[in-house]
Each structure stands twice: as structure tokens, then as C-alpha cells.
Amino acid sequence: MKFNTITPEFVESLSAIVGREHVLLPAAADDMLRYTHDETEDLRFEPEVVLKPANAAEISLIMKFCHENLIPVTPRGAGTGLSGGALAIHKGVILSTERLDKILHIDERNLQATVEPGVITQVFQEAVIERGLFYPPDPSSRGSCFLGGNLSQSSGGPRAVKYGVTKDYVLNMEVVLPTGEITWTGANVLKNATGYNLTQLMVGSEGTLGIITKIVFRLIPYPTQNLVLLVPFRKEEEACEVVSRIFMAGIVPSALEFMEREAIEWADRYLGFATERPADERAHLLIELDGNDMDLLYKDAERLYEVLEKFDVGDILVADNEKQKNELWQLRRNVAHAVKSNSIYKEEDTVVPRAELPALLKGVKEIGARYNFKSVCYGHAGDGNLHVNIVKADMSDDDWNNKLPEGIKEIFRLCVRLGGTISGEHGIGLVQRQYIDIALNEVQLRLMRGIKDLFDPHGILNPGKIF
């Protein structure tokens, strides 16, 4: 695909659509800077122009123009992605949704909300909590990431284990297609058997099929009570093994998070917590139980203890006040930042059926030993979703660039052999593209490429991502 570069005339035309004050050019180096990267490793790509449209109508005009003039457009939310999806690798336009930042309607009668894509996830969560409602998807970056980005990546987070991921809360979306057409994808209903599911086709498509301009979410009543437990294990694999036992005992926690020794230690240090952790504690599970009845939660906790006591666990910390709970969650949410601040790293978003977690963890360490890389593992164990952070530390650039990808391939092949796949919630984007044929066969890729061509006949929308 041969794209056109952006001429001054093109800039004129695009500025006329969004207004000059909503256009950034490379000359404005400082302001431009944050649009050159997301949170994926240390990758940087400078676009030719950043556009900040106000609404679907402006986005439609931009897309029509770029479609006609073969200009690549990379949509961007908050830029918190971990697979490089928001990077303008073919230059062209960065289309930022930051000005589409309004919660349009919280419909308490229908337990639905209509929002724009640039609303920050946590802002939305707090707005609905005020009405006694719950929007469970909860990525670690919830304080800064956008709902539109969450949909593009099918984001999850710790509550997915009980409540599902972002895709399970979207009912309908308004999208602008690469050709500039504006359409809704479905209807504002809980059940829909009317034609193909365009809504779910758009979710997780990483900004390659259209630009989301409005979202209708379903909401649920907010559970008023919870308990948080931190359970130390003396063997990493037992921490993984207990995960499926908990579900087999009929307990469905609202979070079930795994952290290797180093994950929690680095997070302690990063946050300045002076916690002394016994040397024989090799891993932790952070377990949250939620509901509306405290007595019932304590009963559930007792049943949980019955499962745990069959394993080699240390002293369990039960947090039942807000301060303790917040500290535990802070630890978990800051593991990624802690790892990142320590070293250059690559984060692999492996996912397997949950009972295969022990085999996955063991395999990752064994592959690491063979390829000579160090990994720090943590993640949403209840979903079988293990984030494998490979830290560069003192690995040579040559090994990092040339040898490591072979090790990553082995990890991904292991995931697939265990019934899993190569991304649970971060997407493929740019950095996992080279591994996509480990997860997807020729038939699947042909169908997906065909869908891409159907939606985007000139291939201008987020080119070079996924495949």
C-alpha cells in the first residue's frame, strides 16, 4: 500500500475541518511529543499531523478526506496501550479522541449509559457508582485510559474473572468507518438476534475497522460489600494450582490476582512500602470476594480457607477496612510501573485455560533458562491471563533484539498448545504482529484480512497493525 505524505494543502483542508487550534504539527515539538509513543516499551514514531476533532461529523469528514487522498490515519485514545496500537508507524494523521470526553447520559431506568470514547475509565466508574451502579471493567491504567481504547483492545482487568471484560458491557456503538460513513453497530438492548454482530466485530479490532464515537454500555447494581485477602505461597506453582481449585469449590471471587515474589517486592519498593516479606514466600494471590451481605462473604471466605489450607501457604492477610484494601490494590496496580521503572522490558499478555497456569508458569521459566532471560510474572490468574514481563537487565542488545524473539515464540507456542492464545487483553497491535501466525491459521487470517478490506478498502485506518 502506497500512502501519500501530507502536503501543506492537505493540512489546510484538515484544519478547515477541525479548526486550526485543534491541529498539531511536528514544529510544535513539545506538544507533539506525547503523540509519538504509547506505553509500549520505548517505541517512538512521529506522525505528520495530530488532529483533535470534536465529534463524529468532523471525524467523518477527516476519514472521507484521508480515504480519498490515501493518507494513513492512526486513531488514538489516551495512549496507554501496551501493544503499540496507537503508534503512527506509517506517519500520516494521528486522530486523537481526547475532545470526545463527555458522559452523555446515565440512564438509571434502563441501567445503561451513553458515553463518548474519550471518557477516562475511572471517571466513568465513579460517575456511575454515585448512582449505585457498577461498570466492572477495570484495567490497571483506569486512571488515565479511555473507554474507547478499552473497547478497541477488549480490555479486561482484575474484575473480569467474575464480571467479564469490556466486550461484555457494550450494547451498541456509533462508529465512523474508514470511508467516512457513520453508523450504529447494533441496538440498545441486552439481547439482539438481528443480523451479524457488528458490535462484537468492532470490539477488539484495535482501531483498524472504524473509529468509535459513541458507546452504549449496560450497567449492573453496585455490590456494596467486599473482602480482600493477600495469600502468600511457598511455591509459585501451588499459587497457580489453587486458582482452578477455588472455582471447582463453587467460589467465584471478584478478583483473583497472581504475583510472583519479585513482582510484589518491586511494587513494595516502587511505592515506598517497608513491608518485610518472609524469604520463603515465593508468590502471592490477591483475592477479592464481593457481594451485598457481609455475613455471606465471611462464609465464602471460610470455604476459601478450606481450599487454601490444603496448600503450603503463609500468613493470610484479610483486609476488611478501606485503607488496607487500598494498599493491597495499590500494590497490584503498580506492579507494571515498578517493573518498567527497573529496566527496559517487554510485556507478554499470555492467556491459557486457568487450570493450565502451573504448566504455563513452569514453561515460561524453563524457556527463560534456555534463552537466558529473566521474567517477572503476574496477572489475572482467575482468567488464566498471565502477564510475563521480560526484563532486559544486563542482556546484550544483540540477544535482546535477535535471540529473545525466538524465546517469545516458544512461550506463545506453549500458550497455544495449552489451549490458549497470545493476547488476553492487550491486543496484537504492532509488537505482537510478528507472532500472529502462531495463534491464527491461514483460514482465520484470510477471513480477518477480508473483513479489513471490506471495512477499509484503501487500507488507511491504522495500517500495519494486527496483521
Next chain:
Amino acid sequence: MKFNTITPEFVESLSAIVGREHVLLPAAADDMLRYTHDETEDLRFEPEVVLKPANAAEISLIMKFCHENLIPVTPRGAGTGLSGGALAIHKGVILSTERLDKILHIDERNLQATVEPGVITQVFQEAVIERGLFYPPDPSSRGSCFLGGNLSQSSGGPRAVKYGVTKDYVLNMEVVLPTGEITWTGANVLKNATGYNLTQLMVGSEGTLGIITKIVFRLIPYPTQNLVLLVPFRKEEEACEVVSRIFMAGIVPSALEFMEREAIEWADRYLGFATERPADERAHLLIELDGNDMDLLYKDAERLYEVLEKFDVGDILVADNEKQKNELWQLRRNVAHAVKSNSIYKEEDTVVPRAELPALLKGVKEIGARYNFKSVCYGHAGDGNLHVNIVKADMSDDDWNNKLPEGIKEIFRLCVRLGGTISGEHGIGLVQRQYIDIALNEVQLRLMRGIKDLFDPHGILNPGKIF
């Protein structure tokens, strides 16, 4: 699209694939009969041949052959569909999945099960309950319908209000494409951000994109306790209005079913129940609460009473023994049969945001008055999914065939105006095809037709359905 008719040579070739004993021809009139109709009105279409393959490999050979020879193929599960999706309207092949009837694996470690598409829904439900596991989707026809058909239509049923529909339980599927290629659609994981969501594209596609040959479902722990309440209302619209109030009070019932006076009366009669219902009871809600703790359920029931007492309700029946519960569920499950046994009918599967139910019900009656048709309404009120059964009674054939469709159009336009759509769980199939442009715009239809062409370049798979 010009299809070929099936010659004796074609029959030879197809028989060589599946074995002669698994082929039915029109000459075998009695055996053929049940393949000429489903449960949609009184429609009948005779195929040229019925094939009963044993597995994906045979289905692949059939599809390759039919793709090359331009022979239409209509896939068929149990034939319990309500929109004519399994009718061979272009003649050709009926491909029955009845021999793919095995539960291949119930994986208790991962709370997953792998099944073939011809397993009867209730058989599967009972098999997993034996292991303490729960597969919640629960269409009224669960005693005879197939899981593959449930997926093709994105079936729901009464438990959807708390637990979601069929689409929410499928993780992965093996499908045979119209070209004969065999592929899985995803991975056996709870979260997947690896390429486009082919699994959800296949769900609800009504057998037009591929033939499902294996399904991986997720399961959840079985809730051990429940309470069932039958609540009579003196005003139909209040029964609808209370629905959204229940959720607003933070209560999420595991079923919340609406029945008009005549729906329950006809079901009483159909089942031979001698129940006397006070003349002023105009509608009923059947409400189920479930969980693992009976005390908590009684607490929830008290909160439910607080909501209900603000409305004009009659004596509430609380069923807390199995016999009573079964009787209430039998009533609800037999409404459709009762209506059907009374008159020729059309069933419209309207769905709106749940707080719009009173407006929908009022609108349906008002449109009925103008077009002079009688309707019996019932359905999954918690989902905003109202089944409108239009009974022919003494309407003339001319009005039934020519005037009524205009009334139906008005009902569907009302659904769309209220934020809903024209099918919640029955699909579009043949009979709603004429109304599809009320629900879907030109852009949506173009994308869906494009997807159809991509999967099925010769248009041989279930032609003439949806659009």
C-alpha cells in the same frame, strides 16, 4: 444466484461421502416430512435431499462438493426455530447435524465443556449439573433444541436476565466454511484480544457463514438455592413498569418473566390446570431469585416485596418446594405451545430497553386495535424481550396475508424508536427478512452482505435468510 438442481449423479457423490443409510430422498416421504418444516408458523419446503453426516470431515467434503456444483445447503439442528432459518427455501440439501450428538468432554478443572452441535440443550444442562456446574442458557424448547441451533440464533431464555445468552458462554467453535475449509474461531480462554472476534461473528449468523461442528463452552458453579414467585398485577402496564424498578433497587433476579392474562389462562387450560384466577388479574410476573444461601434469598425477597407493594398487585404465590416451582415453570414454558394449539399465529420477538416495556406493550395493543388483530404477549421482561403472538382467530386470509404485515411493520418501527430492535433471540431467518431494513440501515446491510460474500463466495449456505 442460479443454483443447480440435484441430479442422480450428485446424489451418488453425496451418498459416497455420508453413506447411503444417512441420505433421505423425497421418495421416503414419511421420513422426509420432519425436514420440511421447523416450528415457524405452518411453513413447509421440501429439500431435494437430506444428508446426515457424522463429523466435520464429512461436512467439509459435502460443502466442497456443493460449493463447486452450486448446490444450496440449508443446515438444520433440531428444527425448533421460530424464524424459518432451517427451511430449504431454495431446495437443494438439508444438512442435519443430528448425528453430531456427543458431549466430548466436561473439563471440571477449567469449568469448560466441549460438545458437538447436535447435543440437546437440556441433556447438556443435566450432564453438567451432575458435576455441580451450570450452563444457564435455557430456551423454552430446551428439551428438544440443539446447542448448535442455540448458537446460530444466539438463543436466550429466562435465565439470560442474570446470566446472559448463549453467546456469553461460547469460548471457541470448530466450523466448516461454505468452501469446505475447517477452522476453529478462537481459543479456549475467557479473554481473547488476538485478532477479530470470529467466534461472535459466527454466533447468531443463522447458519449463513459456516456450519458449527464443535463448541467449547465455559461453565459456572451451579447455584444451589432458589425461590420462585408468581406475582399477579391488576394492570398489564404496571407489571411491565415494575421490571425496571426491581433492577433499580439493586435486585438481579435469575428470571423475570411477563405473561398477559390470556397467556397464563391458555397455558392453564393447555396443561389441564384447574387454577381459578381472579378476574381482575390482568398480568403476571414470574420471578426467580437464585444463589447459594437461602437466608439471603429471603432477604432479597423482602426487598422485592418493598418494590412490589407500591403497585396494584394481587396475592403473591411464593413457591419454595420443587413441585410448586416446576408447575410455575411448566406454565411459563408452555405458553407458546398453548397459543399455537389455539390458532394459526405469528410470533414477533420484539426487544427494547427494559424500561420501555410499558410503552411497547401499550403500542402493540394500540396498533392491534387499528389493524384489527389480537395479540397475546409474554416473554423475558427482564431483558426487555417481549414475544408478541398475533393469533389469526377469525381474521380473513386476505387481512392476515396483506394487511397484517403493515401492522407488524408498525410494531417493529416502534421497537426501533424505543431503542430496540426486531429480534432478541429468534433470529431473522425467512419470516422477518422482509422487515430487516426497519432495523438495519444501508451501511450495516452492506457490511453484513460483504461478510456473507467473504465467507460464502458462491452464496450456497442457507441462501435467502436474514437478507
